[in-house]
Structure formats: C-alpha cells, structure tokens
Amino acid sequence: MNAYAGKILRVNLTTGSIVTEPLPVDKAKAFVGGRGLGGRMLAEEIPAGIDPLGEENKIFFITGPLTGTPAPTSGRYMVVTKSPLNNTIASSNSGGYWGAELKFAGYDMVIVEGKAKEPVYIYIKDDQVEIRPAAKYWGKLVGETTDLLLEEVGDPKARVLTIGPAGENLSPIAAVMNDRYRAAGRSGVGAVMGSKNLKAIVVRGSGKVELAQPDRFREVVSGVMRKIKEHSVTGQGLPSYGTAVLVNVINENGIFPTKNFQEAYFAPADEISGETLAEKYLVKRDPCYRCPIACGRYCRVDGEEGGGPEYETVWAYGSDCGVSDLKAIIKANNWCNEMGLDTISAGATIAAAMELYQRGYIKPEELDGPELKWGSGEAIVEWTRKMGLGEGFGAKLALGAARLCEAYGHPEVAMTVKKQELPAYDPRGVQGHGLQYATSNRGGCHVRGYMISPEVLGVPEQLDRFAVEGKAEWVKTFQDLTAVIDSMGLCLFTSFALSAQDYADLYNAATGLNLDVDELLTCGERIWNNERIFNLQEGYGAQDDTLPERLLKEPIPEGPSKGHVHRLSELLPAYYQIRGWDETGVPTSEKKQALGL
Numbered sequence: 001m002n003a004y005a006g007k008i009l010r011v012n013l014t015t016g017s018i019v020t021e022p023l024p025v026d027k028a029k030a031f032v033g034g035r036g037l038g039g040r041m042l043a044e045e046i047p048a049g050i051d052p053l054g055e056e057n058k059i060f061f062i063t064g065p066l067t068g069t070p071a072p073t074s075g076r077y078m079v080v081t082k083s084p085l086n087n088t089i090a091s092s093n094s095g096g097y098w099g100a101e102l103k104f105a106g107y108d109m110v111i112v113e114g115k116a117k118e119p120v121y122i123y124i125k126d127d128q129v130e131i132r133p134a135a136k137y138w139g140k141l142v143g144e145t146t147d148l149l150l151e152e153v154g155d156p157k158a159r160v161l162t163i164g165p166a167g168e169n170l171s172p173i174a175a176v177m178n179d180r181y182r183a184a185g186r187s188g189v190g191a192v193m194g195s196k197n198l199k200a201i202v203v204r205g206s207g208k209v210e211l212a213q214p215d216r217f218r219e220v221v222s223g224v225m226r227k228i229k230e231h232s233v234t235g236q237g238l239p240s241y242g243t244a245v246l247v248n249v250i251n252e253n254g255i256f257p258t259k260n261f262q263e264a265y266f267a268p269a270d271e272i273s274g275e276t277l278a279e280k281y282l283v284k285r286d287p288c289y290r291c292p293i294a295c296g297r298y299c300r301v302d303g304e305e306g307g308g309p310e311y312e313t314v315w316a317y318g319s320d321c322g323v324s325d326l327k328a329i330i331k332a333n334n335w336c337n338e339m340g341l342d343t344i345s346a347g348a349t350i351a352a353a354m355e356l357y358q359r360g361y362i363k364p365e366e367l368d369g370p371e372l373k374w375g376s377g378e379a380i381v382e383w384t385r386k387m388g389l390g391e392g393f394g395a396k397l398a399l400g401a402a403r404l405c406e407a408y409g410h411p412e413v414a415m416t417v418k419k420q421e422l423p424a425y426d427p428r429g430v431q432g433h434g435l436q437y438a439t440s441n442r443g444g445c446h447v448r449g450y451m452i453s454p455e456v457l458g459v460p461e462q463l464d465r466f467a468v469e470g471k472a473e474w475v476k477t478f479q480d481l482t483a484v485i486d487s488m489g490l491c492l493f494t495s496f497a498l499s500a501q502d503y504a505d506l507y508n509a510a511t512g513l514n515l516d517v518d519e520l521l522t523c524g525e526r527i528w529n530n531e532r533i534f535n536l537q538e539g540y541g542a543q544d545d546t547l548p549e550r551l552l553k554e555p556i557p558e559g560p561s562k563g564h565v566h567r568l569s570e571l572l573p574a575y576y577q578i579r580g581w582d583e584t585g586v587p588t589s590e591k592k593q594a595l596g597l
C-alpha cells in the first residue's frame, strides 16, 4: 500500500538476529500506523503481566503513513512499549527528523526485542543494519553521544535517537531523545531502552515515500498549508512565541497549577511567558521536519544554548515549583534534554518534593543538595542534574512523583493519574480536560484529547469550561481523532487549524484508500479501545479513572477559577456509556465485535 514503506525491521538484542518482515497491511488499515499499529502489535506480541524492564518487553519505534511525506509536520514517530512508570501501554510521540529518516531508509517501524549483554547501538543505512558496540558512549549525555555517533558513522546527515544517563539508570521518567532536543518524553520509554542496553539508533535513508495520488496529495497539502498559516494559533501564536504562548492565557483563566496544584494562579506568570522568552533568550526558532508552524525554540542563557523550553516545561519548573526565574527554568530544561528526562514528570516531581518538604515530610538533613524551597531556581537546576545521574537524593526524585510520595507515606501529595504526573492545566477549571486526564490510557496526559482547545481557546468552538453537560461526547471525539493524528505521523498542533475531513483527505491521497470521516474516527476508536483492553489486562479498571483527591475535593483557592472542584463523578458514567463500555469501564462484547477487537 502506498505511503507505507511496507517493511518492518525486527532486531533481537539477545540473539543478535536482524530480520525484515512485510508490514501487515490489513492491520495497518485497521489501526492506521504509528501509535495505533504499534499498540496493536505490542498487545499481540507481549503477554500480560510481564516486567516492563525485563527481557520480554519489546519497544517499537514506529512511523505513520504520512511520516516523511510533504504533508506539514510529517516528521513524527511514536515509541510504543509497556510503560515502566505504570505498566500501561506507553506511546510517546516525538518530532524532529529521525522518524522521516527511518521512512527514507525503507521501514515503517523498528521492533527491538531482548537484551544485549553489553551496551550497543543499532545502525541503519537503508538495507545495511548492524548492532554495534556502544560501551564507550554509556554514561554520556545526549548532546555528546549524538556528536560522537555522527562522527563514528562518518555521516553528518544521519539522524540519532538516544537515551541519556536517566534511561541508563532505568528512571521510570526517562525519555527517548532524538535530534538532540526532541523527546518522546512520557511514560518512561527511555528506561526500556536502558533495560535493553540499547543506547541509540542511528539511521540514514536514501529512499522516499511513494504516494498513491501525488497530484491530489499536492493539492490537499497546499489547502491545509493555507489553513495552518491563516489560523491565529498555528499562523501567529505558536510561530511567534512557541508553546509557552500559553503561559499568560492559561494563567488568566486561573488554571495554571502553582505549587504542586495547591493554587491555580501565578502572579509573576508573565516573567516566564513565551513573550518574555522571545524577548530575552530566544536565539532562533527550531522547526521539526516539514513544519510551517515552527513552535520549537532554541535559547541561550549565560552562554549556554539548547532546544526549548516548551510550555509544559516552563510550567513544571516554573509555577508548579513556585519559580519565576526563567533563566533557571531554561537551565533545568537543558539538563532534562542532556540527561534524557521527561520535563513534565521531572519538574512535577520536584514540585511534589517541595510540598513534602513544606509539610515537613522530607527533612532538611536528608538532602545532599539545595533546600527544596518553593521558588528556588538553584533547586530546580541542581536537583534535575542529580536526578538524571541518580546521585544521592536525586535517585529518589528519579522515581517520579507517585513513588516518591508513596515512599514518604503521603501518596495524596502526588499530582498523578495512574502514577503519571499531570501536566499544566488545573482540571478544576476545565471540566472536559479533567475527564480526559482521568481516562487517558497512559495516565496523566494533555495530548490524548486536548480539551483546552474548545474549553479555553474556543477552537473549533467555545465551550463553557465549567460545564459538564455534553463534555463526555467531546472528550470521546477528541480522543479518537487524536489517536488518528498520532497514528498518521502528524503533529497534534495541526488540529488547531485542520478538520477531521482534512486528515481524511491527506490520508486518502497518500494511501489510495477512500475513508470518510466516520470511518477514520472508527479507526481512532479502535486504537483507543485496544489501549484500554491492554490496560484492563494489566489490572487497571474504573477505580483508576480518577484524579488526585485534592482536585476532586478542595476548591481552587484564588483567581478566576476560584471555588471550583472537578466534577468527575458526574462525567464518568456518561463517558463510559458513550464509549460503549459497561459501568465498570470495560468495553462490551458488542463494542469489541463492532471494532473487530
């Protein structure tokens, strides 16, 4: 089928076997690619209950049918595996250039199995695939590893995906990094690479993606490009100020979580906003492959340069830790990139530690570094470094907020869903978004159904953010459509400007299929249910579709969302019903049958 490379690369690090297999076309049609297809194959290939860091786990690096095509933002790929953070089905998305390069090398995905005896990396140059020794890179930071590998392969145009020390140390909040600053950040996927002694995958391809209807595709692409450029979010906000353009917007709505969600309004927000970042520290914009939006930032502070920070990072290290020092936030972000840490989880874990410290649960004498005081720029930078290295008290932080707070006997302090740290929007002031947090298959997550779009930004239409009526339907549709966008290999940010029909047009012209919007959304629903079934088999259930008690019981104390709590109990039954699940959150046999699961 056109648009797909048609080939899978399977590498077993225990036996050293390297084989190519044909892409299962029927499955690709049913699950689109990327997150969907990877999730399905993972569910079929690993038994329930295995240790995510054991040899039996597998890790999929998987592109979508539109990855590497001229479609805007088509550089994306997903890392799919069983999460060491929470045993859910992990699917972490990343941009940059690595995904497109894998497609050019002729593969839809690389499946890595087993465990190498010594550190290795995988080198892929079209049909030439080798497992090479990597002991000399073990322990090295992401930037240096990238430089050295490019030197070793003698090809500056090759693309490097690697882990840093955090992944090697099996931190359950470790990221997979590619193109230096791009991260498949969430769910601890970096630790799975570390557990396999896999330091990196270097790829270089000389092919291109074949399209079914090149003329039609060109026409659709020019239409969607126009929409992206004309839209205020994708044509102005994100290009000018990056994702941190949201700082002031979210704060003005009183849903900018502050001091580990104890508050939701941060008075000095403007000091850490995208506007301030652009004015003081931005060197250049740093787009992913074929991206006209170019939300990526590249900043300099005190002579130190690096990619980012993103809105989520600015928040996690900023208001969530009570920090208004943008320089320190940029430095902490650089450490995350170099160590290979998820910035959301890392910053939010430090915020949780600050609350444990505030309440006297963590004692000053336990700390072999800066005091964990709210607002301390020194603390966020130094503890991130120590967390990445697993050094001293940093090793405890590297476990993530849920495990840290449990270890201190205060799990209520962890602002997590299914053990994954929540991102940068207080759900008490955005009811639909909160439902999406509670039901996200990989745990606390904002990019599985970005309800901020209609509830705050008014895209595609303005909803009352405090209302619960009708929200379950919206959440379901957003979750299903997002599953499709992720699986195609496009960036979710395109969805500010594009409709479901636009995605169907791109997909059809690329593949030669002829799906209408309903059929496409059914693919999304299938992907969602497959992930749900995986989690159910791991012991998850209705009791886990929840939010931290603080968000359900304690009203927001001050600001524009003052007095609100999240009304999950009113939303969840409607959501289960709309999904075709029983009251315990299990897909009914009719639903499974209808989706072919």
Ligand code: SF4
Binding pocket: 073, 095, 096, 286, 287, 288, 289, 291, 292, 293, 294, 295, 296, 491, 492, 493
């Ligand atoms: S919008 Fe931003 S994250 Fe998305 S592809 Fe473009 S630069 Fe990358």
